[in-house]
Amino acid sequence: xxxxxxxxxxxxxxxxxxxxxxxxxxxxxxxxxxxxxxxxxxxxxxxxxxxxxxxxxxxxxxxxxxxxxxxxxxxxxxxxxxxxxxxxxxxxxxxxxxxxxxxxxxxxxxxxxxxxxxxxxxxxxxxxxxxxxxxxxxxxxxxxxxxxxxxxxxxxxxxxxxxxxxxxxxxxxxxxxxxxxxxxxxxxxxxxxxxxxxxxxxxxxxxxxxxxxxxxxxxxxxxxxxxxxxxxxxxxxxxxxxxxxxxxxxxxxxxxxxxxxxxxxxxxxxxxxxxxxxxxxxxxxxxxxxxxxxxxxxxxxxxxxxx
Numbered sequence: 001x002x003x004x005x006x007x008x009x010x011x012x013x014x015x016x017x018x019x020x021x022x023x024x025x026x027x028x029x030x031x032x033x034x035x036x037x038x039x040x041x042x043x044x045x046x047x048x049x050x051x052x053x054x055x056x057x058x059x060x061x062x063x064x065x066x067x068x069x070x071x072x073x074x075x076x077x078x079x080x081x082x083x084x085x086x087x088x089x090x091x092x093x094x095x096x097x098x099x100x101x102x103x104x105x106x107x108x109x110x111x112x113x114x115x116x117x118x119x120x121x122x123x124x125x126x127x128x129x130x131x132x133x134x135x136x137x138x139x140x141x142x143x144x145x146x147x148x149x150x151x152x153x154x155x156x157x158x159x160x161x162x163x164x165x166x167x168x169x170x171x172x173x174x175x176x177x178x179x180x181x182x183x184x185x186x187x188x189x190x191x192x193x194x195x196x197x198x199x200x201x202x203x204x205x206x207x208x209x210x211x212x213x214x215x216x217x218x219x220x221x222x223x224x225x226x227x228x229x230x231x232x233x234x235x236x237x238x239x240x241x242x243x244x245x246x247x248x249x250x251x252x253x254x255x256x257x258x259x260x261x262x263x264x265x266x267x268x269x270x271x272x273x274x275x276x277x278x279x280x281x282x283x284x285x286x287x288x289x290x291x292x293x294x295x296x297x298x299x300x301x302x303x304x305x306x307x
Contacts, residue, residue, distance in 0.1 A: 021049060039246065040246070042235060043227065045057045047060075050083060053229065054228050059148065062237065062245075066171070069093070072145065072146050073096075073097040074137070074146055075098075077153040080109040080113070081106075090118075094119040095119050096119065096121075100136065106124075131192075146169035147170050150174075154196050155191075156187075156194055157187075157208055159190040167238060172217065172235070172236040175207060176210040176233075179281045180282070182211065182254065183211060185211045186208065187293060189300065201271070202268075204276075204285050205303075223239055225237050225242065231259060231260060286304035290303055
C-alpha cells in the first residue's frame with residue numbers, strides 16, 4: 001500500500017511538472033516564431049521541451065517555416081515516450097502519429113504520460129528491422145505523405161532507412177554516431193539483434209556516420225539542413241521544400257562542425273562511465289567491425305583500417 005501511494009503521488013507530481021514544462025515551451029515558441037525568419041543556422045532554434053535535447057525547438061521551427069499546421073508523424077525508437085521528438089507536437093497539435101519501440105508495456109507507459117484521447121496515436125511495441133519496417137508502415141497507413149519521420153534505434157538505423165521509399169516525409173530526423181567523425185562513410189552491420197552495449201563494452205560503436213546518412217538521404221531527394229547542438233541528430237528536408245527555409249545550408253564536404261560532440265557517455269570494460277573525449281573515443285573502438293560504404297562493395301572492415 002505504501003508503494004502504491006508513493007507511485008500514485010509521484011505520478012501526480014510528474015504530470016503537474018510536465019504541464020508546466022509544456023506551458024513554458026509553448027510560450028517560448030510563440031515568441032520565437034516572430035524571429036524564425038532571421039535564423040540562419042538550424043541549431044539556433046534548439047530548445048528542449050520533451051525531447052532529449054533541443055529537437056523540439058528545431059522541429060517547431062521547421063514545421064512553422066514549412067507551414068505545417070497539424071503534422072502527421074512517425075517516430076521509431078521512443079523509449080517510454082517521456083523524452084521523444086514527437087511528444088510535444090502530439091500534445092500541442094492533437095496530431096495523428098505512429099510511435100514504435102520494443103520497450104515492454106509501451107502503451108501502458110505512454111498512457112501515463114500523455115492523454116491519448118487528445119489525438120490519434122498508434123502505438124506499436126516491437127523491434128524494427130529492415131525486413132519489417134515497410135510492412136509496419138503500410139499496414140498502419142503511414143507509408144506516405146508524412147510531415148515528420150524520426151528514427152533512433154541506436155543500431156541498424158542505416159539499413160532501416162535504406163529500404164524506405166523516397167519522399168516519405170517532408171522532415172526527417174536521424175540519429176547518427178558522431179564518434180565516427182566527419183569523413184568516414186560507415187555503419188554497423190545489419191544485425192537484427194544488435195545491442196550497442198554488447199557490440200562493444202564502451203557503447204560507442206553503433207548506428208551510422210553522418211557522412212553515410214547524408215549521402216543516402218541525398219539519393220532519396222533530401223537536403224541536410226543541420227543538427228541539434230549536441231551533434232547527434234541530423235535534420236533533413238525534402239529538396240522541394242527546402243527553398244522555404246532561410247538557412248545557410250551546411251557544407252556537406254566538411255561536416256566537422258556537426259560531428260564535434262562533447263558528450264562523454266563512454267563506458268569502461270566494467271560498465272562504468274569513463275568520460276572519453278575527442279579522438280579517444282574512436283581509438284577505443286578501432287578494432288570494431290563496421291561496413292565501409294565508401295564504395296559499392298560494402299565490405300566489413302575494422303575501423304582502424306580505414307581512418
